[in-house]
Amino acid sequence: MRFAIIALLILYFGPLLAQFAVYAASDPQAHWSRADRSQVGLAPDPAKEKAAVVQIYAARAYRWRGVFAVHTWLAIKGENAVNYTRYDVIGWGRALRTGIGQPDSRWVGNEPMVLFEARGDAAAAMIPKIKAAVAKYPHGGRGAYTLWPGPNSNSFIAAIAREVPGLKVALPPIAIGKDYAPDWLSVMETPSNTGWQISFAGYAGLGIGSVEGIELHILGQTLGIDFLRPAVKLPGLGRLGLSRSPVL
Template sequence: MRLVKRLFLFLLVVFVAPALAAIAWWQLGEHPSSWRDADWSSSGLLAEPQDDPEAAIYVMAARTGGLKGALSVHSWIVTKAAGASSYQRYDKVGWGSPVRRNGYPADARWYSNLPTVVRKISGGEAERLIPKVEAAIAAYPYGRPGDYRIWPGPNSNSFVAHVLAAVPELGAKMPSNATGRDFAPGFASVAWLPGTRDLHATLGGYLGFSAGITSGLEMHFLGLVAGVDITEPGLKIPAFGTVSLSGVAQAATGGDGDTAE
């Protein structure tokens, strides 16, 4: 009984309390009442494609809509061939044909929320990797109508996680608050990903952990992630994302700091 109480207290402090705090923070802001009222226009974050002749790959994310926006981001992939006059955007969505191509402007707001660039690759490396990214997108196993489940997946973040796992040369880490990124088929799954040197284990996407060079150390509970980032020192706080420890240290000493994800 004492062990059960300790486990309950651990889950309450590490996962539930931050999630409730995120929900309270989210409720203080102004958000569209429905997708019809939301702003889906370009944010201006990316340069006009004709102004940049180099090939490019972007992994992007923005807070999603409704109450789930307090807990998770929506992520997508953008590519641009060398000399191309347009971007190619790929999302997985929950209506119609799940994997959408150019359903929205490349850097569009998502439910009125501004996007961020999680990872950018440009030049010759992007040119080399674009065919691999497109092949991974085409091979996504949940790309048919009906192949979408908002939680625990497969959802939009499961799609991007699939591409990043298939093309580890991208060197991208998904935001820790990208709910659905740890989805795996079946009830119990254990996988070693040599490309990212990570071990992933999950019970239906509801409970699990990750450990390795890319993941750091993570615990997963009902889609929430808590842990530490090793390569880019930071704390992974459920619902909030990753807080850079270097940024905290710089702020404490009077320097400039950033908050990741």
């Protein structure tokens, strides 16, 4: 038992300390008002891609928060639409924001990655369900955002994914808030809808699913193993091993 506890502490705090060392050695990020928000070319150009598109993105959070967390967001484009609609949950003013424009911009200087993508008929079938799920999201009002343990941007994406079974997204291990639940004890589907998890209000929990693998949730961070696409999931460092294709 003592060995197991020591191993767990090392696996939990070791990666966090390593990621913090990387952050401390990096050049300071620009003030958020001057941060790079340019596009990175991950979103299909609506002028060329006429099919419907659904994408979910993640990028490291701003400054020291990026050691522990990512910000995630969702973008959709209907068939023949000339613009994307982007949904973000942020920590000031009204939590849920809807915007028009390109979805693949850097998040306060940090480069995004695509967590999920669907195009064509599959995306077109999802879009009405996504809009309905966004409309009934219960934590989108002013003052509804809570950085830890949630509800936050990652709680939003997880909630929408649970409402739309085709959104089989694997949220990053450092997506603090993805396991948030309003009750002290909740049994619910994993965000990918491929398994089940127990959540103690987002502070701790356990989950298993074919997309997520086996996960232990501690204070918003994840320790886990993905057996189908061999990888380990560690606090701070994220997923190490084979990457999971984001394309449906």
